[in-house]
Amino acid sequence: MLYFSRWKIYMIVATCVAGFIVMLPNFLGRETLASLPSWYANSRVALGLDLRGGSHLLLEVDMATVIRDRVEGLVDGARQQLRTANVGYTAITAGDRAVTVQLRDAAQTDDAVKALRGLSNPVGGVTMAGGQPDIAVSVNGPTVTVALSEVALRDRATQAIEQSIEIVRRRIDETGVNEPTIARQGTDRILVQLPGVEDPDRVKRLLGTTAKMTFRLVDSSADPSTGRAPPGSEILPSSEGGRGQTSYVIRKKVEVDGATLKNATASTNSQSGEWVVNFEFNSAGANRFAEITKANVGRPFAIVLDNKVISAPVIREPITGGRGQISGNFSAASANDLAVLLRAGALPAPLKVIEERTVGPDLGADSIRSGLTAVAVGFVMVCVYMIASYGLFGAFACFALLINIVLTLAALSLLHATLTLPGIAGVLLTLGLAVDANILINERIREETKKGRGVFASMEAGFSRAYSTIVDSNLTTAIKMALLFIFGTGTIKGFAVTITFGILISMFTATVLVRLMMVTWLRQTRPTALPV
Amino acid sequence: MFRLRLVPDNTKIPFMNGRYAGLITSAFLSIASLILFFHPGLNYGIDFRGGIVIEARTPQATDFASLRHTLTGLGMGQVALQEFGSNQDVLIRLERQPGDDAAQQVAADKVRATLATAVPGTQVRRVEAVGASVSGELFANGMMALGLAMLAMLLYIWFRFEWQFGLGAVVTLLLDITKIVGFYAVTGLQFNLVAVAAILTIMGYSINDKVVVYDRMRENLRIYKKMPLRDLIDLSINETLNRTLGTSMCTFLSVIPLALFGGEALQDFGIVLLLGVFIATTSSIFIAAPILLFLGENRLRRGAPDVQPTNAPTTP
Numbered sequence: 001m002l003y004f005s006r007w008k009i010y011m012i013v014a015t016c017v018a019g020f021i022v023m024l025p026n027f028l029g030r031e032t033l034a035s036l037p038s039w040y041a042n043s044r045v046a047l048g049l050d051l052r053g054g055s056h057l058l059l060e061v062d063m064a065t066v067i068r069d070r071v072e073g074l075v076d077g078a079r080q081q082l083r084t085a086n087v088g089y090t091a092i093t094a095g096d097r098a099v100t101v102q103l104r105d106a107a108q109t110d111d112a113v114k115a116l117r118g119l120s121n122p123v124g125g126v127t128m129a130g131g132q133p134d135i136a137v138s139v140n141g142p143t144v145t146v147a148l149s150e151v152a153l154r155d156r157a158t159q160a161i162e163q164s165i166e167i168v169r170r171r172i173d174e175t176g177v178n179e180p181t182i183a184r185q186g187t188d189r190i191l192v193q194l195p196g197v198e199d200p201d202r203v204k205r206l207l208g209t210t211a212k213m214t215f216r217l218v219d220s221s222a223d224p225s226t227g228r229a230p231p232g233s234e235i236l237p238s239s240e241g242g243r244g245q246t247s248y249v250i251r252k253k254v255e256v257d258g259a260t261l262k263n264a265t266a267s268t269n270s271q272s273g274e275w276v277v278n279f280e281f282n283s284a285g286a287n288r289f290a291e292i293t294k295a296n297v298g299r300p301f302a303i304v305l306d307n308k309v310i311s312a313p314v315i316r317e318p319i320t321g322g323r324g325q326i327s328g329n330f331s332a333a334s335a336n337d338l339a340v341l342l343r344a345g346a347l348p349a350p351l352k353v354i355e356e357r358t359v360g361p362d363l364g365a366d367s368i369r370s371g372l373t374a375v376a377v378g379f380v381m382v383c384v385y386m387i388a389s390y391g392l393f394g395a396f397a398c399f400a401l402l403i404n405i406v407l408t409l410a411a412l413s414l415l416h417a418t419l420t421l422p423g424i425a426g427v428l429l430t431l432g433l434a435v436d437a438n439i440l441i442n443e444r445i446r447e448e449t450k451k452g453r454g455v456f457a458s459m460e461a462g463f464s465r466a467y468s469t470i471v472d473s474n475l476t477t478a479i480k481m482a483l484l485f486i487f488g489t490g491t492i493k494g495f496a497v498t499i500t501f502g503i504l505i506s507m508f509t510a511t512v513l514v515r516l517m518m519v520t521w522l523r524q525t526r527p528t529a530l531p532v
Numbered sequence: 533m534f535r536l537r538l539v540p541d542n543t544k545i546p547f548m549n550g551r552y553a554g555l556i557t558s559a560f561l562s563i564a565s566l567i568l569f570f571h572p573g574l575n576y577g578i579d580f581r582g583g584i585v586i587e588a589r590t591p592q593a594t595d596f597a598s599l600r601h602t603l604t605g606l607g608m609g610q611v612a613l614q615e616f617g618s619n620q621d622v623l624i625r626l627e628r629q630p631g632d633d634a635a636q637q638v639a640a641d642k643v644r645a646t647l648a649t650a651v652p653g654t655q656v657r658r659v660e661a662v663g664a665s666v667s668g669e670l671f672a673n674g675m676m677a678l679g680l681a682m683l684a685m686l687l688y689i690w691f692r693f694e695w696q697f698g699l700g701a702v703v704t705l706l707l708d709i710t711k712i713v714g715f716y717a718v719t720g721l722q723f724n725l726v727a728v729a730a731i732l733t734i735m736g737y738s739i740n741d742k743v744v745v746y747d748r749m750r751e752n753l754r755i756y757k758k759m760p761l762r763d764l765i766d767l768s769i770n771e772t773l774n775r776t777l778g779t780s781m782c783t784f785l786s787v788i789p790l791a792l793f794g795g796e797a798l799q800d801f802g803i804v805l806l807l808g809v810f811i812a813t814t815s816s817i818f819i820a821a822p823i824l825l826f827l828g829e830n831r832l833r834r835g836a837p838d839v840q841p842t843n844a845p846t847t848p
Binding site: 058060198199201204352353354355356357358359360362363366367370373374375377378379381382385386388389390391421422425428429431432433435436439440443446447450468469472473475476477479480481483484486487488489490492495496499532 | 743774792
């Protein structure tokens with residue numbers, strides 16, 4: 001155990017030097033970093049939001065709405081299909097996950113089933129056949145039930161979350177946050193991390209808006225104040241910024257969908273000076289918009305956002321250029337936000353913020369400072385104890401401890417792991433746990449010396465006897481930290497990460513490196529007694 | 533040449549004389565902890581219970597009375613204010629608001645806005661708002677981690693040693709953990725994810741310590757084939773005492789800075805770890821070893837003559 005071949009010595013030294021080089025960019029100033037090649041300058045530890053400041057939001061997609069939308073779509077579809085197939089019905093009702101149709105004539109069930117099967121959309125279409133149908137049609141006398149299958153629900157949920165992530169990403173990109181993290185979590189959640197964002201209010205407001213925009217005709221035949229809308233129409237409230245009426249009777253039929261918008265910008269109207277949102281359709285939307293406005297000159301046309309009427313201007317002339325303007329008592333901020341929302345597109349379902357953790361940049365900087373102080377103080381105290389107890393061998397252990405910290409930082413930098421405040425606590429705790437190996441070894445050497453063994457024999461026995469104990473103790477810690485990493489969330493994971501790295505690296509620094517130092521010292525000084 | 537020794541070499545403390553005292557004290561503390569765990573129970577942090585924590589820094593020394601009055605006036609249930617660090621730093625805790633997860637966000641924003649008007653110039657340094665569904669999951673995950681850690685330890689020790697050692701280690705571990713939980717109950721420290729991390733760390737540390745002492749016992753079992761188990765256990769503990777105390781000392785020294793200036797979150801962590809190191813060290817000597825003595829009296833020393841009349845008679 002005490003022999004080191006020449007190449008082994010080179011390897012050990014090279015590892016330490018490489019570690020030092022890798023972690024160096026963490027401590028260089030901004031200007032120095034700029035002058036370095038980027039692959040090297042980027043070799044830095046990523047700081048967690050609790051250290052750099054920022055906002056962590058956990059969003060949940062409202063899956064109930066997703067499913068309800070699909071069921072409502074089925075109701076509309078069923079109505080149309082039955083009408084084309086000339087099947088009479090008395091009622092179509094929407095259930096939780098199914099639509100029930102009461103037929104007027106039980107003899108028509110076959111026709112009805114055939115027509116309703118036409119509503120099916122294949123899901124999970126990986127095969128040429130296009131996968132399974134997403135609905136199951138069943139018959140019970142004159143009642144036909146169209147139920148969404150389990151696969152269909154899952155598929156719909158996956159689609160909804162993927163779409164939501166895309167929309168969330170676009171909306172956040174619009175706000176100009178640097179390096180946001182947007183990731184799916186579980187089946188219906190989205191994790192959003194926004195470094196440097198101190199007050200996530202605006203982001204939360206942007207993400208909390210579904211932004212489903214539709215252009216629909218106003219039903220002038222009814223009075224909204226009666227509270228009753230004719231079939232095919234509904235009463236919608238006016239948005240908060242709206243003027244004039246507080247509610248409108250709006251046709252349910254969507255004339256132009258907001259999804260056909262190509263662009264939207266906020267500006268001030270040159271005449272009135274108030275804030276407006278200019279929008280532009282793609283070619284399909286522009287054609288549709290031209291048709292509608294041509295056919296309905298002189299009638300009010302409502303712009304509806306999330307079931308609220310923003311404005312309902314009267315069409316003065318056909319708009320054929322595919323451009324328009326929304327004015328609705330906007331402030332500069334609300335006009336800009338609406339433009340952002342329209343550009344990014346609508347969410348498939350509402351999002352809820354279910355967890356927020358925000359740390360201001362000052363607190364983050366304070367945490368880094370106190371964390372570094374704690375590590376420095378801890379290091380010095382452990383070193384004083386080790387040197388007082390084991391003299392030169394204690395000093396070797398301290399040097400190894402320093403290298404341990406360097407290599408841990410290097411490992412974190414290489415893997416771009418995130419350092420959090422609990423992570424710093426992990427570094428601190430590693431200081432205590434890593435020297436355990438050296439204490440074990442030194443105590444063993446001491447015992448062996450007292451038994452009257454020679455210098456080399458004592459060292460040999462000390463290392464080999466202590467080794468299995470060291471492996472044991474480090475393995476148990478590693479098991480714990482793996483569990484914490486799997487089940488812990490957020491910053492606490494950082495604790496598991498630094499301790500695991502620290503412990504694994506201590507297997508190298510506290511045993512191999514220290515042994516090399518001891519052996520070198522032994523060969524050079526040829527002592528008759530060991531300093532333990 | 534001066535060398536710091538925590539205990540002199542050749543220390544021969546008859547630890548096993550105190551085996552009943554150790555076990556009884558430990559059992560008493562653990563039972564008391566269990567009672568405290570149910571009544572009054574733990575002070576669960578927002579990770580596990582949901583709710584809102586806001587850390588703010590006021591421009592002058594915080595006027596707690598008026599701030600409490602203002603915030604209580606919002607009608608959002610009990611508002612706890614706590615000074616920490618300097619007299620300008622205040623920690624505001626609100627219970628989980630009724631309603632769904634989003635209700636926490638609304639309440640947090642309301643407190644933020646109120647702070648801005650009530651004490652102008654206040655800096656909101658940290659906001660955490662956790663809803664019920666998230667906190668429920670975090671709690672389940674935390675408990676899962678603890679349970680699996682326990683199981684993993686049992687399997688590990690079982691694999692490495694004879695079953696007497698494994699049982700001794702796990703019983704000791706349970707006693708250790710209940711005491712830590714009891715400490716959380718007595719002090720009212722926040723029991724949250726950080727607490728789970730602390731308990732896991734202490735479990736690791738405790739097992740670690742037991743492995744070292746057990747290792748030595750096993751080694752001595754092979755060397756001194758005729759020594760009574762009781763003397764052998766005492767000898768093993770004494771031989772490893774300098775290491776046990778040394779490692780505890782180093783861990784202590786490295787954790788002290790955390791308890792001193794670890795900030796709001798890590799201060800508690802540091803304090804609990806300090807206690808945990810103490811509990812784990814003493815339990816290796818006073819709990820794990822006596823359990824092994826009781827379990828292994830006849831089995832681990834099969835065939836060895838008993839020379840100690842005070843010991844229970846062995847079957848040949």
